[in-house]
Amino acid sequence: MAIIAPSVLNADFSRLAEQITALESGGADWIHLDIMDGHFVPNMTFGPMIVAAIRRITALPLDVHLMISNADAYISAFQEAGADLITVHVEACPHLWRTLENIRTLGVRPGVTLNPATPLLMIEPVLSLVEMVLVMSVEPGFGGQRYLPGAGERIAQLKRWRAERSLEYLIEVDGGIDETSASGVVSAGADVLVIGQAIFRQNDIAGAVRQLRMSLQA
Numbered sequence: 001m002a003i004i005a006p007s008v009l010n011a012d013f014s015r016l017a018e019q020i021t022a023l024e025s026g027g028a029d030w031i032h033l034d035i036m037d038g039h040f041v042p043n044m045t046f047g048p049m050i051v052a053a054i055r056r057i058t059a060l061p062l063d064v065h066l067m068i069s070n071a072d073a074y075i076s077a078f079q080e081a082g083a084d085l086i087t088v089h090v091e092a093c094p095h096l097w098r099t100l101e102n103i104r105t106l107g108v109r110p111g112v113t114l115n116p117a118t119p120l121l122m123i124e125p126v127l128s129l130v131e132m133v134l135v136m137s138v139e140p141g142f143g144g145q146r147y148l149p150g151a152g153e154r155i156a157q158l159k160r161w162r163a164e165r166s167l168e169y170l171i172e173v174d175g176g177i178d179e180t181s182a183s184g185v186v187s188a189g190a191d192v193l194v195i196g197q198a199i200f201r202q203n204d205i206a207g208a209v210r211q212l213r214m215s216l217q218a
């Protein structure tokens with residue numbers, strides 16, 4: 001069964017605690033946190049302070065997706081804030097080997113990701129260092145975008161590499177996932193689904209998570 005990791009990017013931040021509780025009661029497995037700096041991506045969100053606040057109100061694993069330049073300088077701050085997984089972009093980290101080892105040394109599960117137009121081969125050398133590979137299925141920066149084609153083939157290739165090399169990383173997909181695109185990426189081999197708008201556009205957030213779970217089981 002796929003792990004459901006709702007992204008709070010499109011939550012109502014004036015009611016964040018209440019909405020995270022709703023995600024939990026709907027059966028969310030993880031909380032996905034999109035960190036944007038207005039530089040690596042053309043949008044800004046929040047930093048370690050908000051991650052620490054979320055850490056205090058939920059026991060669910062916090063899946064932190066760093067869309068920031070100079071990610072290396074902020075990894076320890078996100079670890080201290082309570083991140084369980086930290087995923088970095090290959091486009092923002094010129095020394096990936098060092099970055100991923102640094103994340104692991106801090107006791108956090110390291111993940112790597114790439115933009116839709118970046119060749120998958122860019123992350124192939126570090127697959128043995130990560131616990132998760134995130135396949136972006138939109139250009140990072142905003143919630144509610146259209147799912148771009150091509151993620152399914154990337155997921156299938158990552159699944160083949162994992163089997164050939166006896167590795168164990170999870171394959172996560174992020175961007176434009178709803179009931180329709182979810183079934184395709186799950187059959188391609190996705191283990192973790194990040195879902196933003198498809199949940200937060202509904203009035204009943206808990207019900208939206210339950211509904212997604214049921215459609216995946218069907």
Ligand code: DX5
Binds near residue numbers: 007142143144176
């Ligand atoms: C995009 C973010 C995603 C986004 C997903 O930069 O990484 O996590 O919030 O949201 P939806 O599901 O609305 O595409």
Ligand code: ZN
Binds near residue numbers: 034
């Ligand atoms: Zn994300």
